[in-house]
Amino acid sequence: MNTQTFAELSDSMIYSAIAIYGLALLAYAAESAGRVATSGPRVRQSNRLVLIGAVGTSLTVLAFLLNVGGVATRALATQRAPWGNMYEFVIVAALASGGAYLIFLRRQPVRTLGVWVVAVLLLALGLAVTVLYTPAGSLVPVLNSYWLVIHVAAAITASGIFTVGFVAAALFLVRIRSDKRQGVDAAPSRRYAATLPAAEILERVAHGAAMFAFPIWTFAVIAGAIWAENSWGRYWGWDPKETWAFITWVLYAAYLHAQSTVGWRGARASWFAIAGYLALLFNLFGVNLWITGLHSYAGV
Template sequence: MPINSSLASLSDMAFGTAFVIYLLAMILSVVFYVKAAGEKPEGAQKFIGMTQSLVWLGIIVHLVSVVTRGLATHRFPFGNLYEYIAMITLFAMVVAAIFMQRREFKPLWPWVLVPVLSLLFLGGKNLYADAAPVVPALQSAWLPIHVSVVASGASIGLISGVASLLYLLRRWQPEGKEKGFFGKLAKPLPGAKRLDLVAYRTAIITVPVFGLGIILGAIWAESAWGRPWNWDPKETFSLITWFLYAAYLHARATSGWQNTKAAWINIVALAAMTFNLFFINLVTSGLHSYAGLN
């Protein structure tokens, strides 16, 4: 079927609009963060309230972008790296918005919005692909199933990794004992135990969901290529990433392991997932070279 250019244009416009809304939300969240870290944080709450409202508005517009992209191409919008980034950032924002309903977690918004905006900027500027049919290898009913599950796991893993990073910052700068620049940076954050709990609970979801995505990919590979596993670079690094997240959970639940050591494993897992998303997709060649940039 021909591409609906009007819906494709609407999707692109909604993508840019969502970026601007998230950017405004980030600015307001930074203002809140600076005020909360200051000597008189009383007037900070109104800024975080506006941030939360803008985030939900951005999520709605972001969803419109993804849905209209799919309608324009008459397929699920998972056909290239631009569309994949649009999906994982949407999932990440929904997960973050749900977790941050509690007042104690609202200071995390700048830390979530910065990586999300960075991904959206790279997706829209450097990885953008025109709305078009997918290559024949992706014309399968497995595409929406496999990619949506993997994207869900990856987006939740993003939140988990950021929480572990902030947990280490808070452990370094305990509540009431903050010193210097990093002390001011840590002051608005929740306590270390709360941040560690967020990282752990989101990782509990990431491991089975991301693992299920890998298994579904293997089933698809069996039907498409005749083998469930081909040691393709993306397959291999996805499995490594899953092992790292599983190792974090194991370390976090093992007596004798310090939570700080386990947190480093979670951060390495986040780095591995980011490396897989960009370097493996854009630099290496393999059976999963469908970034849409060729």
């Protein structure tokens, strides 16, 4: 097959992944709604709800595999690492997020995170194919470096894992707020919170994701500085993307430090993780789309 055929196949697989993720979202949402409807003092699960959730997971695996195929065929179409522009970065980051969720799912009872993780993946992939899409092509000269493989791959991997940690941290805050208000009311939000994993499990997933992704993000920042020295003759120049990468690093460092500090564990620490992820998103979308700097050459 020629490069054009691989490019078209990649696009088809990404669109197929979006469609399957959409079905997975419906399955997860149906399971969550059923769990809320049957929740009382104790959450009850029917065999039907368990089956619906299992279907959601199976569809998520299928969509993840289609995402893998879309990234692989994009690489074959471009004959390079498939993360040379924002479109490619987002589809590979979605791949990393989906993989991280499935790995955590094998280790922790966190299927209820699926509806939110898949929603984030759908939003990201939908944005990629509508706003950020770039036809398969060669790299701009400044990106034609082996540091593209090293630096950007590390940033993508960390971003994907941070996504799962963000969802877990946000749901942890929902769960502990509900636990504190136990017996006060029976609002739908409380009934939903009662279906979530225990706060300890959510906190463990959020902390585990940050612990794993933070060193990778640190390496990405260092690798980026080395690449900058090779390309521009300086390691650090407070370019907007460098600045926001550093802000993201500081916020996640603060989160990990807070988790080991008495009086800051739990809710207070989780806000640092959420702020860190929001900074990461702004670094990807805000800086690239709205702020001019040395990293604006990649386009969208």
